[in-house]
Amino acid sequence: MRFSIVIPTFNNLEYLKLCIKSIKRNSKFNHEIIIHNNGSTEPSKDFIRDNEIIYSKTSYNAGICEGVNLGAKKSNTNYIVYAHDDFYFLPGWDLSFKEEIEKLNNNFFYFSGTMIQNGQVNFNCGETIDNFDEEKLLLNNDKILYHDFQGSTWAPHIIHKNIWDKVGGFSEEFFPGTGSDPDLNMKLWNVGVRIFKGLGKSKVYHFGSIVTRKKFKNDKSVTTESGSKGGKIFLKKWGFSIKFFTKHYLRGCKTTKYKRILCNQYDGPLRDPKKNINYFFELFIDKFKLIFLKI
Numbered sequence: 001m002r003f004s005i006v007i008p009t010f011n012n013l014e015y016l017k018l019c020i021k022s023i024k025r026n027s028k029f030n031h032e033i034i035i036h037n038n039g040s041t042e043p044s045k046d047f048i049r050d051n052e053i054i055y056s057k058t059s060y061n062a063g064i065c066e067g068v069n070l071g072a073k074k075s076n077t078n079y080i081v082y083a084h085d086d087f088y089f090l091p092g093w094d095l096s097f098k099e100e101i102e103k104l105n106n107n108f109f110y111f112s113g114t115m116i117q118n119g120q121v122n123f124n125c126g127e128t129i130d131n132f133d134e135e136k137l138l139l140n141n142d143k144i145l146y147h148d149f150q151g152s153t154w155a156p157h158i159i160h161k162n163i164w165d166k167v168g169g170f171s172e173e174f175f176p177g178t179g180s181d182p183d184l185n186m187k188l189w190n191v192g193v194r195i196f197k198g199l200g201k202s203k204v205y206h207f208g209s210i211v212t213r214k215k216f217k218n219d220k221s222v223t224t225e226s227g228s229k230g231g232k233i234f235l236k237k238w239g240f241s242i243k244f245f246t247k248h249y250l251r252g253c254k255t256t257k258y259k260r261i262l263c264n265q266y267d268g269p270l271r272d273p274k275k276n277i278n279y280f281f282e283l284f285i286d287k288f289k290l291i292f293l294k295i
Contacts, residue, residue, distance in 0.1 A: 001079075004077045006083070009038065022090075068170055078162075082156065086208070113203060116144060121144055147263075151196050153182050252264070
């Protein structure tokens, strides 16, 4: 089973090289790799050509949403995987996706992987590429354990191409990308997807959105989701907040004040939210916020 792995990149060549290396080294299957160059000034084009990678480009930084959408248009497989350029894919990541897909008799699913270090699992093998301990990570791969979890909304994720096309991919108003993941999930929900499952055995090491943090480190409207510009766009578009959607629809993960991500054990396809007193009270609060919303 082959996937189309779409990776937008912007002036992050060394991390991109490591990401591609990990895909080629640690994948069970021979996947199609698609890079979208968001106007990088680094000489990534030569690297992309030399590694037989499918390539798209804009002369400007199109952000995650437009970049992934442009890359996905070049896909030649039935499955779209969205990944960051600062991921390191661990052995077994794609086999886990394949096994889950083969359990189903339809294409209405959203599977994602588990992020190590800047994600669900804390296991430090380096904060940057300069002190990254690849050998330590690979030696401990089988010991890094996490449960399958409910309500995932982030990369790396896999969606059938027919469903991706049906919802139109990412919504490009969420530039550079904050809020785009839950928006995609909301669109998937509206076409009938109820399997939003994170896979504990599909693991990536995440350096933590290196370029976004460097470029927008002082702009909280980009680097945080709650109260961000993307969060406000989501609220205006859907009539409730990302927090409300994650809690009542996805029953998904939450981030603690210590930056730890806590996720509920996966317990099957989701049902429509329980419309109890808490549901209506929190919905009322979001509707009230809409009255005074400024983007």
